[in-house]
Amino acid sequence: MHSLYNDILIQELKKYRDKKILVAFSGGKDSLMLLDFINKQKESLNIYAGACHINHGLRHTAKRDEDFCRLYCIKNNIDFYTYNISEELKKDNSGGIEASARKYRYKFLLHTVKENNYDFLFTGHTYSDDIESFFVDLYTGASLFTLGGIMYENDKIIRPMLNITTEMVNEYIIKNNLEPVFDETNNDIKYVRNRIRHKLIPVLYDCGNEFEKSVIKLQKESNRLNEYLYKKVKHVILKQDSIVILKRYSFIELEDIEKEYLLGKIFSLFFRVSKNILHAALSFLNNDDSKRLDLPNGYMIEQSYHSIKIFKKILISDYVYNKPAGISLFKTDDFQIEFFNELKDKTIIIRNRNKGDKFGRKKLKDLFIDKQVELFERDRAVIIEENNVIIWAEYISKNNNIIFKRYGI
Amino acid sequence: MHSLYNDILIQELKKYRDKKILVAFSGGKDSLMLLDFINKQKESLNIYAGACHINHGLRHTAKRDEDFCRLYCIKNNIDFYTYNISEELKKDNSGGIEASARKYRYKFLLHTVKENNYDFLFTGHTYSDDIESFFVDLYTGASLFTLGGIMYENDKIIRPMLNITTEMVNEYIIKNNLEPVFDETNNDIKYVRNRIRHKLIPVLYDCGNEFEKSVIKLQKESNRLNEYLYKKVKHVILKQDSIVILKRYSFIELEDIEKEYLLGKIFSLFFRVSKNILHAALSFLNNDDSKRLDLPNGYMIEQSYHSIKIFKKILISDYVYNKPAGISLFKTDDFQIEFFNELKDKTIIIRNRNKGDKFGRKKLKDLFIDKQVELFERDRAVIIEENNVIIWAEYISKNNNIIFKRYGI
Numbered sequence: 001m002h003s004l005y006n007d008i009l010i011q012e013l014k015k016y017r018d019k020k021i022l023v024a025f026s027g028g029k030d031s032l033m034l035l036d037f038i039n040k041q042k043e044s045l046n047i048y049a050g051a052c053h054i055n056h057g058l059r060h061t062a063k064r065d066e067d068f069c070r071l072y073c074i075k076n077n078i079d080f081y082t083y084n085i086s087e088e089l090k091k092d093n094s095g096g097i098e099a100s101a102r103k104y105r106y107k108f109l110l111h112t113v114k115e116n117n118y119d120f121l122f123t124g125h126t127y128s129d130d131i132e133s134f135f136v137d138l139y140t141g142a143s144l145f146t147l148g149g150i151m152y153e154n155d156k157i158i159r160p161m162l163n164i165t166t167e168m169v170n171e172y173i174i175k176n177n178l179e180p181v182f183d184e185t186n187n188d189i190k191y192v193r194n195r196i197r198h199k200l201i202p203v204l205y206d207c208g209n210e211f212e213k214s215v216i217k218l219q220k221e222s223n224r225l226n227e228y229l230y231k232k233v234k235h236v237i238l239k240q241d242s243i244v245i246l247k248r249y250s251f252i253e254l255e256d257i258e259k260e261y262l263l264g265k266i267f268s269l270f271f272r273v274s275k276n277i278l279h280a281a282l283s284f285l286n287n288d289d290s291k292r293l294d295l296p297n298g299y300m301i302e303q304s305y306h307s308i309k310i311f312k313k314i315l316i317s318d319y320v321y322n323k324p325a326g327i328s329l330f331k332t333d334d335f336q337i338e339f340f341n342e343l344k345d346k347t348i349i350i351r352n353r354n355k356g357d358k359f360g361r362k363k364l365k366d367l368f369i370d371k372q373v374e375l376f377e378r379d380r381a382v383i384i385e386e387n388n389v390i391i392w393a394e395y396i397s398k399n400n401n402i403i404f405k406r407y408g409i
Numbered sequence: 410m411h412s413l414y415n416d417i418l419i420q421e422l423k424k425y426r427d428k429k430i431l432v433a434f435s436g437g438k439d440s441l442m443l444l445d446f447i448n449k450q451k452e453s454l455n456i457y458a459g460a461c462h463i464n465h466g467l468r469h470t471a472k473r474d475e476d477f478c479r480l481y482c483i484k485n486n487i488d489f490y491t492y493n494i495s496e497e498l499k500k501d502n503s504g505g506i507e508a509s510a511r512k513y514r515y516k517f518l519l520h521t522v523k524e525n526n527y528d529f530l531f532t533g534h535t536y537s538d539d540i541e542s543f544f545v546d547l548y549t550g551a552s553l554f555t556l557g558g559i560m561y562e563n564d565k566i567i568r569p570m571l572n573i574t575t576e577m578v579n580e581y582i583i584k585n586n587l588e589p590v591f592d593e594t595n596n597d598i599k600y601v602r603n604r605i606r607h608k609l610i611p612v613l614y615d616c617g618n619e620f621e622k623s624v625i626k627l628q629k630e631s632n633r634l635n636e637y638l639y640k641k642v643k644h645v646i647l648k649q650d651s652i653v654i655l656k657r658y659s660f661i662e663l664e665d666i667e668k669e670y671l672l673g674k675i676f677s678l679f680f681r682v683s684k685n686i687l688h689a690a691l692s693f694l695n696n697d698d699s700k701r702l703d704l705p706n707g708y709m710i711e712q713s714y715h716s717i718k719i720f721k722k723i724l725i726s727d728y729v730y731n732k733p734a735g736i737s738l739f740k741t742d743d744f745q746i747e748f749f750n751e752l753k754d755k756t757i758i759i760r761n762r763n764k765g766d767k768f769g770r771k772k773l774k775d776l777f778i779d780k781q782v783e784l785f786e787r788d789r790a791v792i793i794e795e796n797n798v799i800i801w802a803e804y805i806s807k808n809n810n811i812i813f814k815r816y817g818i
Contacts, residue, residue, distance in 0.1 A: 138620060139616070139619050141619070141622065144556075144634060192617070200612055203608055203609055208548070210549070210550070224665075257633055
């Protein structure tokens with residue numbers, strides 16, 4: 001067996017000698033080629049390979065595909081893992097079914113990697129997928145910063161087929177008498193990707209194949225531009241976690257294009273970014289009076305004294321807890337409070353602020369403002385109330401009978 | 410008459426009330442619509458319009474088109490200008506026939522504007538041309554910085570039809586019973602643009618027209634990115650003329666992407682830039698030992714002590730002049746020399762340096778190096794020789810009988 005794909009794949013796989021590899025295995029021709037190739041070379045390369053099939057449960061042929069994958073692995077003595085994610089997909093529809101499917105697919109694949117001590121996850125994305133992706137990105141409104149295409153490597157995910165074309169896959173499948181499953185929805189032109197694959201790409205090649213080189217060049221440039229701009233803005237990011245905190249005064253000093261890049265990059269962690277959302281957020285941040293703006297998917301952006309925060313709305317939602325008499329330690333995921341002496345024996349209400357709250361004679365809000373407590377912290381701040389009177393407030397009070405400790409944010 | 414194009418064009422043309430406008434008139438439907446529309450509105454808008462036809466002399470139908478344009482203008486009482494640029498095109502083929510044609514077309518159009526005191530040149534580029542251009546750029550290997558599309562305004566050139574689609578043009582042509590000439594080469598699919606127009610664009614629209622919005626968005630982003638990067642690099646440019654001079658130490662401190670952007674931008678003034686040329690120039694500039702590198706179209710890049718220069722090779726070519734006895738003033742385009750006393754009466758050779766030149770006992774080269782004369786200046790430096798002996802050298806000598814003056818570079 002000597003073909004171009006052989007040289008390319010052997011070259012790739014040599015990098016993973018002595019490693020334990022999990023292949024994302026749909027049963028389609030790309031991932032079947034990848035798994036089959038690895039399986040036939042595993043001894044010479046000393047690669048240990050397993051396969052994981054994610055059943056989305058969305059098509060009536062989903063079970064057929066799962067069974068095909070299981071059978072192939074049994075026949076070839078490959079460790080096989082499978083997950084059905086249809087329940088998760090039913091619950092989550094934050095960004096369209098394709099985005100949700102991708103999210104849960106990778107979640108379960110990477111979970112399998114971790115649980116079973118694999119070194120890497122391999123996926124069957126090909127060169128042709130990468131070229132297609134450029135035009136999908138173009139159609140769905142990518143920006144110059146996000147035309148980067150499919151990444152070869154990302155975290156533990158490796159895509160060793162990125163230099164393999166559809167033609168090479170077909171050649172391999174035929175030569176090796178393989179019978180991959182076929183996802184009927186691949187022909188359904190209601191999906192942008194399929195329209196591009198079946199209608200646009202053939203015409204592009206018909207016009208000449210110079211465009212391939214240009215696409216690859218632009219993808220590389222987009223990645224470089226991304227790195228370049230990230231270097232220019234990274235000093236603005238104070239914290240990037242489930243809540244993102246930006247230094248407000250550093251943000252203000254950025255060039256417009258840097259601001260847009262930074263927001264786009266952060267937003268894309270949480271929801272699908274459109275030009276309209278970006279522009280709304282930018283004009284919100286240009287207006288000193290505005291405090292908060294709703295973003296998609298239950299997120300918010302807030303500007304306060306020194307910071308800009310992006311977080312899930314639920315983090316500032318109301319809460320009320322009850323500490324019964326006789327209990328000294330009260331714990332939530334976010335904080336713990338220890339009560340001493342007479343407070344231990346009382347019924348105590350633990351909550352966040354309500355409109356009009358007063359602490360002593362003063363408005364709680366004014367006290368927070370005096371201490372320059374930022375809006376986000378004000379709304380989450382723990383208030384302790386006894387007999388309808390506030391006796392303690394986070395950021396403001398000291399009380400020898402209360403020891404308060406906040407974890408995380 | 411009430412159509413969308415009417416509102417768009419009236420809106421556009423209102424900006425040029427009381428102006429004298431020259432329309433670039435090929436006789437094709439786009440420029441015919443533009444000229445016809447202006448002609449019908451010229452009184453209400455108080456626009457004075459002339460038309461200029463450039464005959465490229467490349468097709469056997471070129472004369473037919475010129476005649477059509479002339480006749481239309483005579484019938485409609487419009488000042489008409491025409492140039493045949495076939496001679497210029499025969500001589501110049503530095504960047505392909507399409508690029509040369511564009512260069513001379515605009516040269517003669519702008520010449521006509523100037524000679525006849527027009528305020529602006531209008532061209533008939535349409536929205537559809539702009540979308541097409543994006544894919545032409547994509548095919549021919551544009552970078553993220555050069556995807557900007559057709560500019561609405563550039564110097565004295567205005568493109569008021571950029572929001573007019575091909576459909577609107579066709580509607581206008583039919584409604585007004587116009588009979589434009591048809592350039593048969595528009596159907597010749599040996600040209601990338603025609604392949605894209607006739608094969609690719611219809612399929613793109615067939616896939617849905619979201620791509621239009623994306624293209625316009627990317628074009629805008631590309632222009633913004635261009636401005637942004639220009640801001641980051643402009644301090645490096647010392648002089649930008651027929652010879653470009655960059656500050657070498659400022660250049661070295663740029664980020665890689667900024668270097669590439671700056672060179673690309675400068676090179677594009679002189680020749681068609683490819684990725685290979687850019688990379689060759691960048692790696693040349695990373696190597697302290699290299700002094701000069703040949704670029705396309707007879708250009709060179711040079712790095713010297715403090716500067717990087719990009720110039721036409723001919724500027725450093727050999728020259729030898731002869732000042733006959735009895736003549737005191739010698740002049741070229743670049744410099745003049747006045748000879749006094751005994752020198753006036755002698756035969757003097759005026760030339761640039763030869764390999765191995767000695768001045769007194771020293772090598773001329775060493776003298777130049779001692780004075781840190783940059784390479785470009787060394788090669789152009791005026792040497793004065795009498796009886797096979799160098800008696801004076803620019804940058805080095807003083808001689809009371811010689812007054813030397815250099816113009817320009």
